[in-house]
Amino acid sequence: MKYRRDIRNIAIIAHVDHGKTTLVDAMLKQSKVFRENQAVGELIMDSNTLEREKGITIMAKNTAVVYRGVKINIVDTPGHADFSGEVERGISMADGCLLLVDSVEGPMPQTKFVLRHALQQGLKTIVVINKIDRANARIDEVIHLIHDLFLELATSDDQLDFHVIYASAKEGIAGTEPNISGKDISSLFDCILDNLPPPRIESGPFQMLVSNLDYDSHKGQIAIGRIRRGKVAPRDTVVRLNATGAEDYHEVAEVFTYLGLKRLKVAHAEAGDIVAMTGVEKVSIGDTIASPEQPSALPRIQISEPTIEMTFIVNTSPFAGREGRFCTTRQLRERLYKELDTNLSLRVQDTDSPDTFLVKGRGELHLAILIETMRREGYEFEVSKPEAIIKVIDGILVEPVEVLTIDTRDDYIGVLTDMLSKRQARMIDMRNDGQDNVRLVFEIPTKGLLGFRGSFLTSTRGESIMNTVFLGYEPCRGKIVSTRNGVLVASEQGSAITYGLNNAQERGLTFIEPGTQVYEGMIVGLNSRVQDIPVNVCKEKKKTNVRSSTSDIAVKLTPPLKMSLEQAIDFINKDELVEVTPKNIRLRKKLLTYSQRLRSISAAR
């Protein structure tokens, strides 16, 4: 067995926000991949617009730095549980990983999820205790908890023997002791070179597993992966082996390796390195690209199954076709199926109704990001309330269950446990730090989490953080009764005006401003009672000839409650839809007229 000692392939894994992308910034900055004085900013690898807006990583990405003459290929992965599929494929390119843990938060549910995957894939680990600059860092305790986690998850004894590095990614410093003496992250780089294994090379002709895809409008599809065997060069003939075992031949156009933020065009690349190549058309993640001399497929990447589903429907609102560029069934269908090429944990299915598609994903955020991306591309459509995916296993109806971790203050324990017990959650742990901060851990069916985030944030006044991670399937526990109030539904089409909205505000909270175009059946507010009521927000004040001294004084409206896309999806009930266009996000009843809704209620009785 041979090794490529001039290369290390590493994945950076952690719970959300523990500082992975910031650590990559520090690695890039120290290896001087930028010109002197070049303004590079922060979170350099979060290059996608939605990533920058939300401050989270959504897609796994490659970069590389050179240290002591060794090229370190780095895969930055997302930490949010909804994008776990990206972690699973990122790991498939690596031999080692950096497991980051926040010095205050300690190991979190997603820390466990990513570490389990890394250890199962046989990756060697370096633990990086990050954010040690934080005032309330509790390093000893965190290390202790990490040891427990390894004891629980290690698949062999040598995995228990990991190195620890202390870092402040933000300040760009790292050391082997908590009181860091160095002025940079050299100790981290040294630890990587000394302890993470170089790639092992098998002998034989070219073979590579496609772990990621990119697209270039000139060059077409770009297949990214790590070469397992042999060499590849432009103009080589290769075979692509897909999921069905079918083979087709292609000519490699260009081959690139990574350095800093660039892809470098190379004359050839060899086993052990991570490369990007063009010329292989219609390739999917999980395919193998190999030499025709020995065209054998590598095992496809295992990606966890989706847990929630929702329908995407062609826009049927009275405003359909006004604001989007792509509105037809064919365009919606093509776009959704195209997403499957790169979004591995997504599933799309046709339904009995030709203009409705069932889309399954790993969580509300996973689906919300797809919806937001499509709307920015110019698509217009409607989506239904997400639902947990129910399955039959061994003749028993089962549903997904998640672990919910909440970091909050003592004051909110009562209200939270009360809300969560109605959602069939079971508390499994509660830890208090003696200073009013408490961590609550629950097991909760996924269906109980849907629609929870909104009320969670309001009832804890935005002072708490919640995280979830998929646990497994368990026998169904029966229905959860919705506790949301009814809605205010526009009874007529037109332009909302202050007078009409003021009347509506006597009934509850409103969601729209004067001047907003509404249609009959559109949801314009939240009722203060449980039932829905129609309101005419376009209604003008009756004109009389008599002037009253008081009633003509300008009415002051309470500012409307504006919902983001995620909040809207979280908010709606089963008989409602979110209408998504490049310009607007509207909420509506599925049945637009009052009489239709009345009839359906009486039919249900």
Ligand SMILES: Nc1nc2c(ncn2[C@@H]2O[C@H](COP(=O)(O)OP(=O)(O)OP(=O)(O)O)[C@@H](O)[C@H]2O)c(=O)[nH]1
């Ligand atoms: N105090 C402190 N803050 C840090 C440090 N490293 C990162 N942060 C902050 O933590 C937040 C999250 O950092 P990111 O690098 O985006 O975290 P991430 O792990 O890449 O997050 P995801 O990719 O979304 O999972 C940012 O506000 C950073 O500025 C650190 O060493 N100290």
Ligand SMILES: [Mg+2]
């Ligand atoms: Mg990140």
